[in-house]
Amino acid sequence: MRVLILSAGLADLRPGAAGALVGRAWAELGHQVAVVPLGTGGDALADAVSEIPGVAFLRPEAGESSAALGRELRESLASRTILVDLTGDCPDDAGEGLLAEMDGTVILPGHSLVAVVREDELEAPLLGVRGVAARRAYASGGADIGAALAGDAALSRLASAVGMPDPPPGAGAGNGLALAVLALGGVVRTGPAAVGDLLGVKATLAAADLVVLVTPALDFGGAGIEELRAAAGWAQHALLPCIALAGRVQISSRELRTFGVESAYQLAADPAGEASRVARTWSW
Amino acid sequence: MTDTVTTTTQGVILTDIAADKVKSLMANEGRDDLVLRIAVQPGGCSGLRYQLELDDRSFDGDVVSEFGGVKVAVDKMSAPYLSGAQIDFADTISQQGFTIDNPNAQNSCACGDSFH
Numbered sequence: 001m002r003v004l005i006l007s008a009g010l011a012d013l014r015p016g017a018a019g020a021l022v023g024r025a026w027a028e029l030g031h032q033v034a035v036v037p038l039g040t041g042g043d044a045l046a047d048a049v050s051e052i053p054g055v056a057f058l059r060p061e062a063g064e065s066s067a068a069l070g071r072e073l074r075e076s077l078a079s080r081t082i083l084v085d086l087t088g089d090c091p092d093d094a095g096e097g098l099l100a101e102m103d104g105t106v107i108l109p110g111h112s113l114v115a116v117v118r119e120d121e122l123e124a125p126l127l128g129v130r131g132v133a134a135r136r137a138y139a140s141g142g143a144d145i146g147a148a149l150a151g152d153a154a155l156s157r158l159a160s161a162v163g164m165p166d167p168p169p170g171a172g173a174g175n176g177l178a179l180a181v182l183a184l185g186g187v188v189r190t191g192p193a194a195v196g197d198l199l200g201v202k203a204t205l206a207a208a209d210l211v212v213l214v215t216p217a218l219d220f221g222g223a224g225i226e227e228l229r230a231a232a233g234w235a236q237h238a239l240l241p242c243i244a245l246a247g248r249v250q251i252s253s254r255e256l257r258t259f260g261v262e263s264a265y266q267l268a269a270d271p272a273g274e275a276s277r278v279a280r281t282w283s284w
Numbered sequence: 285m286t287d288t289v290t291t292t293t294q295g296v297i298l299t300d301i302a303a304d305k306v307k308s309l310m311a312n313e314g315r316d317d318l319v320l321r322i323a324v325q326p327g328g329c330s331g332l333r334y335q336l337e338l339d340d341r342s343f344d345g346d347v348v349s350e351f352g353g354v355k356v357a358v359d360k361m362s363a364p365y366l367s368g369a370q371i372d373f374a375d376t377i378s379q380q381g382f383t384i385d386n387p388n389a390q391n392s393c394a395c396g397d398s399f400h
Binding site: 128129130134135138145146148149152153 | 321323324325326327331332335341343344345359360361362365
């Protein structure tokens with residue numbers, strides 16, 4: 001039996017260590033185990049990609065300009081893959097400063113640039129009522145339509161200037177910073193999808209019999225849900241059963257089934273022992 | 285601030301009752317130079333919500349319609365979401381205030397304030 005462990009961490013354990021702990025439970029039963037670290041963004045994603053060779057991980061800081069990120073990007077161009085984490089607070093200039101710093105420098109052939117965004121921003125529009133300027137203008141509750149229109153017009157001019165007069169869905173992610181990544185020939189992905197592409201998860205899935213998600217928490221409030229959706233989606237695509245092991249489980253079986261997950265088990269007092277008991281149940 | 289303003293008899297529709305109410309509100313403010321601006325903004329439980337206000341500004345790309353002497357302005361971002369929308373005014377025991385019947389709304393919240 002071959003088990004694919006997708007690990008976003010567990011309690012104090014980083015994704016790789018948590019995956020190894022859970023993976024040992026199946027390995028001790030004589031099964032083959034592959035561990036893929038997962039992260040949706042932030043420190044978890046940085047941890048997940050930290051041991052993958054040839055990957056640069058960049059994270060912008062909130063503020064007016066993305067110029068500093070542009071300088072970091074220019075210095076990272078030798079990396080095979082550059083991940084730009086846009087899941088946190090992002091600068092307000094929609095990548096104008098970044099593009100100015102790049103000054104026509106392009107991503108090397110065979111290399112890739114990936115904007116990592118929150119799942120709910122994967123198709124975020126840059127322009128219009130649901131676009132960056134409107135969201136920003138109305139976020140404070142001030143509802144200043146003049147500010148929304150002026151901001152939208154400025155973003156429209158920037159998009160045209162970078163050769164994307166009709167920016168695709170996702171260009172509005174990360175406060176519009178995804179536009180700059182797309183303009184440089186990059187792509188927009190969620191954290192799990194980006195890691196999955198890097199590590200060739202789809203090929204591993206094709207050889208697996210069971211998918212196990214390991215995550216710090218699963219609850220109806222959203223914790224672990226993006227990871228759960230990614231794991232279950234991959235498992236369903238490969239026609240495999242998917243289970244979850246989490247430090248905290250506060251989600252009903254019915255909700256789990258709507259995601260396509262068979263069961264979720266809580267690993268709390270004795271994660272290694274509890275994982276071994278789950279492994280004996282999910283073993284053939 | 286005005287660059288391009290389109291005046292049209294299509295787009296948003298203001299009923300006679302609503303137009304009378306708007307005129308009454310403008311009279312209360314002692315102004316006759318205001319337009320009724322209707323806009324769509326992100327927010328509300330269904331994703332988008334309406335904003336109605338009396339406004340003395342005009343913006344590039346505004347679509348302006350006139351009903352019974354009342355000008356109704358829709359900004360260019362909101363216009364695609366409001367084509368054919370009818371603004372009425374209700375004053376019954378169960379409903380008071382301006383109402384918006386928008387054929388573009390696929391769904392709306394029970395509060396009547398937001399739609400998608």
